[in-house]
Structures are given as structure tokens and as C-alpha cells.
Amino acid sequence: MEHVPLSWYLILSAVLFALGVAGFIYRKSVLTVFMSIELMLNAVNLSFISFSYELQRIDGQIYSFFVMVVAAAEAAVGLAIILTIFKNRGTLQIDEVDSMKL
């Protein structure tokens, strides 16, 4: 039985990443934007793992663990920030959070 070729994984990874980017830019809720970021990270993880398997090298897996750790930490901080925004402003509409300028 023939195994799945590398290109399929990479195409899947690219599609997932593009979906993440699109969600990051076009979704209106801060929470969804945040989830899109996670999606992008996982898309990258997928390509890391694929290359690791294909090339029979361990580095890719190590990197994906790194990314997962960072993603977990980011989730903790990010969710805390989102909670605070909601508490202070009563909304999670990203266009209404526009005070990031002088």
C-alpha cells in the first residue's frame, strides 16, 4: 500500500494557514481572531512534522513542541487579555478596540 505523499500534507498545511490568515484578517470577533492565530500555528506544526517524517530527522518534532509550548503560553495570556477587554469595554468587536495609537 502506497503511503500518502508529502505534498498532500504540505498542501493541507498551506490551506489551513491560509484559512488562519483569512480568519485573522476578516473575522470581527476578537475570540475568533485569536482562534485563527492558533490555526496558523498548528498549520505550521503540521508542515514541521511532515518534513520530520519525510527526512527522518528529529529537529522538526522538537520545533513543533516548541510551537505548542508557545501556543499554550500565548493562549493563557491571550485569553486573559480578551477577558479584560470584555470586562472593560463590554464588547469583543475588533473594530471597536481601536485605541492602539497615540
Place this chain on the structure above:
Amino acid sequence: MNLWLIVFFPLIGFLLNALWGRRLPKAVITIIGVGSVAASFIYVLAVLSKLYPLNTPYSQHYFTWIQSGFLNVGFDLVIDRLSAVMLLIVTGVGLLIHIYSIGYMEHEGGYYRFFSYLNLFTFFMLILVLASNLLLLFVGWEGVGLCSYLLVSFYFHETWATNSGNKAFIVNRIGDFGFSLGIFLAVAMFRTLDFGKMATAVSALPVEAGFGTLAVLTLLLFAGATGKSAQIPLYVWLPDAMAAPTPVSALIHAATMVTAGVYMVARLSFLYDHAPAAMEIVAIVGLFTAVLGATIGITQNDIKKVFAYSTVSQLGYMFLGVGVGAYSAGIFHLMTHAFFKALLFLGAGSIIHGLSGEQDLRHMGGLRKAMPITFVTLGIASLAISGVPGFSGFFSKDAILAAAYAHAHWMFWVGATTAGITAFYVFRAYFLAFFGDYRGHHHPHESPLTMTVPLMLLAALSFGGGYFNVPAWLAAMYPIAEHENMTPVIVSATFGIIGIIIAAFLYVFRPGTAESLKNAAGGLYKLVYNKYYVDELYQAAVVKPLKGIARVVLWKGVDEGLVDSGIVNGFGRAIRGWGSVLRHFQSGSIRNYATWVLAGCLLVIFAIGLFGGGR
């Protein structure tokens, strides 16, 4: 034997008084200020007695100051017979004036400041005299100019004093610009600034027939001298410099600094000897300055102004002397002038001190009873400057006029007439101050001993100074031309005595005649009284146009137009413009930022794809 010690003492005096003088008691300031010059004077005497008879110059090299390409300028001091004379004048007369200042400045503010400036002046003057190359001489030259400025503006809270100080400084800048050009030309010509090496180099050249490079060089240096030594056309600062306290007028503006130009010409005689065209100009400028100063001196009413114009006039004589090649006569007159002119100023200071600041001759009169010592000493000085036989001025002025007679008869006759005018205006001031009835309203009193003792010593020198035979002492450096003709001696002495007699007639025996003469002269008197309107002429011809150019072109045009609104504000405008474009990137919207991040990423990926990655 260390020559540097001579200049070192006044420097230390200056530093001590300048740094801590404010907190020191007056007695200590006096000891430092006067003691440093006294130490210098004593050390000069010790050095000279050891070096006597000083047949060859004695020089010391301390360190290399500038070493650049072919040019090597060292900090070298040299004593020869010429600088020996100058050293004795600067430290000796300087010491007497320092002592005099103790009394004169007693009730004035800024006692420590005064003495620190005087010490600094002495330091620079000694550098000027001892320097063995042109650049070191220039250091002293500029330094004394600075001290002159500081001391003329001594009463800095008065506008007239600071204006006079500025005038002295700026007018000197003009001359010194010429002087520095002269130095550059000397570097280009001789590739050295050392006097000895320059003399060797120039002796190989022929004497210039027409108007050549050497004439240009010497005239550029002479331009500096016209500034420093108050000659036409830059003499205008000296009368205004009388804003300084009187001891300063005596020390700087009569005895020492203003003679620096004469000293410089004598020091560089080897250059001037090779440029007869320049010599002729020096002599003519000196002669005309002598006439101009003397005639203005007749009409002035401020006693210090009379003596100031007299200084201008006498400096003219010295340049006439060096201009006709009688360097030793010029230096001789420089020395006797230092004695009698310092005495005239100090005597005037004594009168001013005794009259609580009164300087106007019209408010003096009959002072001979109240101030007997001043009366006698000032009389000796007046006789000396008038060239009465037996007094010092007679010998030196005679030496100059005899040389002028040998050079060109007309120069002698003009000079001799000026000698008569000199005698007249000096005795006019003398008679107005000491004879007749007292016309002021202060209570005249004789000055304290610290002031009268220097007066008496200077009176002795003014009388006997002529018996130091300076031309003979300098004969090895400047050969004496023998003038057997007795005509100039007799004529000039006679003119002097006639001048005194006329002054006595007009101001002692027939007072009132002068007034009617003045009215008879009318416009001529007015012209001379207003100093030939030279100040007004300079104001209209030089100062006003310069101010106009400065205001319209430099200030409004270059500074405000180009620098301010063009460059400085231009930068501001450009950055503001860029900023107004770039500020749109910072919208505050997260979505916007995210788009830019994405665009940046794409750009980086694109660039890597285009130019290749890290490998």
C-alpha cells in the same frame, strides 16, 4: 639661568589673583600683584648682569610647539641687546606703574581684577619681547591686545567703557588680520618663522628695487603695527581707550603695548632693510600720524585725551625713525617716551585722583600749590617731551630728526614743526592745569606716597633717560650713521622752546588771547576739535555699510533666509511632511496592523524567493 622665569612670575601673579583674589585681603592682593612684577624685574636685572655685555644673543629652547611638514615652530625665548632694552622698560616702568596703582585704585572696585589683568598683560608683553619667532611674538601680540580690551572695559557697567573696549579690540582685529597674512606669507617665503633663520635667508636675497614680495610682506606686518601702535589709519581706538583707569593708560597705552609695533619693525629690521619701498611708506605714515596727533592734541579739553593724541603723535615719530632706517633711534625714543609719557599719564592720574575724578582742563587751574610734587614731576615730563636740551626727549627726538634730515629734508621740517606743536599742546595742558586760578569745585589734594614716589622716580628717568646711550648699545645690531650736521639739533630744539613760549604767552600771561584766536580760526578750529571728523568718516564709510551688509545680506539673507528657513526649518518641514504620510499607518485598528504584518511577511518571502535564501 632660566629665561622662562621672567615670564613665569607675572603669570603666577595673574593666576593667584584671578582665581582667589575675590576672597583675599587687599594687602595680599597687592603683595601678589606688585610682588610678581618686582620679582620679574629683579630676575631680569640678575639675568642681564650675568649676560652682560650680551654681544651674542642668548636663547633657550623649551619645547617644539608646532611640527607640521617643513614648518617647525618652537617655544624659544631669546635675549639680545634689543630685547634687553625692552625687558627693562616693561618690567621697570611696569613695576613703577604697579606701585602707583596701589594708591590710585584704592577706592575703586575690582581691585583684584585690576591687578590680575595687569599681571596678565605683563606676562604677554614679556612673551612678545622675548619671543624668538614670529608666531610666538604673535601670541604675545594678541595677548596684550586682549588685556588692553579687558582693561579699557574695566568699568564694564558703563556703556562708554565697554564701547571703547570693543572699538579697541575690533580696530586691532583689522590690523592683526594683516599681520596674520604677513605670517602666512613669511611661512611661504622662508619656510620658517625663526628670526635668526629668516635673517639668514633674507640676507641671501638682493635688496628689492621696486615693490616686490618683501615689500608686501613687510607692509602686511606693518598693518598689524598700525593697529597695535595706533598709526594712520587705525589710530582711532587709542584716544577712546582712555576709558581705562589712568595707570592702564600709562602702562599699556603709552609705555609698553602701543610700542610693540615699533619693536616689531626693529626686530624684523632685516626684512625692512630689504624693502626700501615699504620703509618709505612706514616713514610717511609715521610722519603724518605725528602731525595729525599733534594738531588734534592742541584742541582737546580732556587732559587724558591730550596725552592720548600726544602718544599717537610720538608713536608716529618712532615709526618715522625706524622708517628712515634709524632703528636704534626709534627704540631710543621708545624708551624715553616710555619714561616721560608714563609720567605724564601718571601725573594726570594724580590730578584726576586729587580732584575726585575731574578730567576736564577747563575745570582745573592753579593746582601748583595744592599738588607740588605732581606740579614739579609733570613739569619735567613736559620739558622732556618738548625736547628741551638736557632732557631725555631731546636726545631721542634729535636722533630721529637727524636721521630724517639725512633721509629727506622735507620730512625733517615737518617733523621739527610737529615738535614745536608738541611742546605747545603739552604746555597748554600743563599751564591750564597748574597756573591761573582754580576753576573747579572739588578740593584738590596731593596724592599719597605710593603714587608720588613712582612719579619722582619716573621724573628722574625722564630727565636722565637720555644719557643711557641706547643707539651706542644697539650699534652692533643697527650701525649708527654719523650725522655731523648740527642744523636739525638746533632747529628742533628751537621749535620746541618757541612752542613752550607761545603756550606760556597764551595761557599764563595773556589768558583770553587763546579764546579770541580760537574764534578767529573758526572753521579750522572746529575741524581739528572734532578730530578731522575721522571717526564720523569711518562711521559713514566703513561701519554703516558693514552694518548694512551684515543686517541685509548676512542676517536677513544668509542666516534667516538660508540657514534658518532653508536648512534648519527645511529639515523640519521635510520630516513633518514624511510624518504626515507615515502617520496614516498607525490607525489604531488591529485589523489594519495585521494586514501590514501580512504584507511585510509576503514581501520578505518574495524577496527571499527573488534574491535567494541564506544558503
